[in-house]
Amino acid sequence: MAQDVKPRIKLPKSAAAGETISIKTLINHTMESGQRKDADGNLIPRSIINRFTTEFNGQMVVDVVMEPAISTNPYFEFEAVVPEAGEFKFTWYDDDGSIYEETKKIALG
Amino acid sequence: MQLSRRNVMIMGAGAFVAFGLPMRASAAAEDRIAEFTGGAAMSDTGITLTAPEIAENGNTVPVEVSAPGAVSILVLATGNPTPGVATFNFGPLAGSQYGSTRIRLAGTQDVVAIAKMQDGTFARASRNVKVTIGGCGG
Amino acid sequence: MTRNTMIAAFFGATAMLTSPAFAEPVDDTLILNEELELVTRTAPSAALEGALPEVISGWHFRGTETRAMQADDFDNPGMMFVEQARESWDTVEGEAGKSCASCHGSVDESMKGVRAVYPKWNEAAGEVRTLEMQVNACRTEQMKAEPLKYSGSDMINMTALISSVSRGMPVNVAIDGPARETWEKGKEIYYTRYGQLELSCANCHEQNYGNMIRADHLSQGQINGFPTYRLKNTKLNSAHGRFKGCIRDTRGETFAEGSPEFIALELYVASRGNGLSVEGPSVRN
Numbered sequence: 001m002a003q004d005v006k007p008r009i010k011l012p013k014s015a016a017a018g019e020t021i022s023i024k025t026l027i028n029h030t031m032e033s034g035q036r037k038d039a040d041g042n043l044i045p046r047s048i049i050n051r052f053t054t055e056f057n058g059q060m061v062v063d064v065v066m067e068p069a070i071s072t073n074p075y076f077e078f079e080a081v082v083p084e085a086g087e088f089k090f091t092w093y094d095d096d097g098s099i100y101e102e103t104k105k106i107a108l109g
Numbered sequence: 110m111q112l113s114r115r116n117v118m119i120m121g122a123g124a125f126v127a128f129g130l131p132m133r134a135s136a137a138a139e140d141r142i143a144e145f146t147g148g149a150a151m152s153d154t155g156i157t158l159t160a161p162e163i164a165e166n167g168n169t170v171p172v173e174v175s176a177p178g179a180v181s182i183l184v185l186a187t188g189n190p191t192p193g194v195a196t197f198n199f200g201p202l203a204g205s206q207y208g209s210t211r212i213r214l215a216g217t218q219d220v221v222a223i224a225k226m227q228d229g230t231f232a233r234a235s236r237n238v239k240v241t242i243g244g245c246g247g
Numbered sequence: 248m249t250r251n252t253m254i255a256a257f258f259g260a261t262a263m264l265t266s267p268a269f270a271e272p273v274d275d276t277l278i279l280n281e282e283l284e285l286v287t288r289t290a291p292s293a294a295l296e297g298a299l300p301e302v303i304s305g306w307h308f309r310g311t312e313t314r315a316m317q318a319d320d321f322d323n324p325g326m327m328f329v330e331q332a333r334e335s336w337d338t339v340e341g342e343a344g345k346s347c348a349s350c351h352g353s354v355d356e357s358m359k360g361v362r363a364v365y366p367k368w369n370e371a372a373g374e375v376r377t378l379e380m381q382v383n384a385c386r387t388e389q390m391k392a393e394p395l396k397y398s399g400s401d402m403i404n405m406t407a408l409i410s411s412v413s414r415g416m417p418v419n420v421a422i423d424g425p426a427r428e429t430w431e432k433g434k435e436i437y438y439t440r441y442g443q444l445e446l447s448c449a450n451c452h453e454q455n456y457g458n459m460i461r462a463d464h465l466s467q468g469q470i471n472g473f474p475t476y477r478l479k480n481t482k483l484n485s486a487h488g489r490f491k492g493c494i495r496d497t498r499g500e501t502f503a504e505g506s507p508e509f510i511a512l513e514l515y516v517a518s519r520g521n522g523l524s525v526e527g528p529s530v531r532n
Binding site (some may be wrong): 033 | 170204
Binding site for chain 1 (some may be wrong): 260322324327328331429481482
């Protein structure tokens, strides 16, 4: 499990029914590409977050397959439709099997 | 920073070595494209790829893709050791078929984005990004 | 090869160039989170003794996307580490059973203005202290906790937090009185040539700011934006860390982070930016 991995989410607290909102996500993770070498010249094995998904009330918003070319501290910005009040669930899947999750509620208004 | 054409030419002339020779699009990139499209033809409209002309640093390059009506968008860095960058898959609650992220580019190269549209057709956009070598050892 | 020719060659000029390429620092305004306008260009303070016609933040020498990344606290990856430090601020550590908050309360209130005046003379200790030194003094003397590694991530995160709550305030380090001697020493180091390449800070940052060094846009070397999140290593970098890197790049033996030489240099370099807004954590290439 990567050390102290903590996601951050930015989205509005409320939206009108059917409104499109912008969501930004950031998570601190080294995203070890598998290309780097250590001090002895050995290849450091790949260890990245390989997938990021966002769901709202159980329906998919985005599902991103991530490869080693995504920079350290992966950042995403995308848009979601908000049909009703509810909860966004954000999930990051690590090569090592760890899963990082964050949820954010949004109200109608 | 403001770059006049003159400055870019001076930079270009003097910094040919600094930019490095552009990397060739790899066979691996072509394979990924073929895998994604099944060999289908790709239109050059319907998808926008935004990337800086000159990346401040190859380690963290902001890029954006947008293809209204797409089901998914594949992003490739054709000059990287492995070309795959990301595949954005858009679900029913996606507000738009837009995604922005930060990527690593190993050197000056073409970044390519291919959208698979709802009707099964494909669209392709490409941007050349210059990746520079910094001053004092970077 | 004469030194001047070497420098010309070093600045990415080929034989056909008569002078290195120059690019104006960009004409733009740094507005943080759409609400706080920062001072990134201003008249030089007396500390510079006329060395620069204007003081300009390193922000103006970076590309469009890099500048935009700093303007929003979410887009700025350095702020992630500020958040981590906020947790540390509230965490009890050491035998005295205290956290930073136990004595200082809210970091936003108690630390406002602190970054702007460091490095600073500490009368009781009889020395100029950097922010890192003061953090460790608090930890060891008040919290009875272990000091943080000077150049470690816990310390950098903490200085980023303390810096972040002063953003927008003018840098204002004192260079007179008991700090004067340290300041003079820092000034001497700034103008001393180091390494096989025999370069001083001034050679690049005073005589050549605005010029391109290979494809890099040379800044004035101000530290009002430190600690800074560098795109190059995707983490926060401290001023001493950068000093060390710069001297290493002259191909010379460098001073250590936290050394008296770098403390003096930090005081001097900070004073060159007196008047600019505190920007840290900034985003640089």
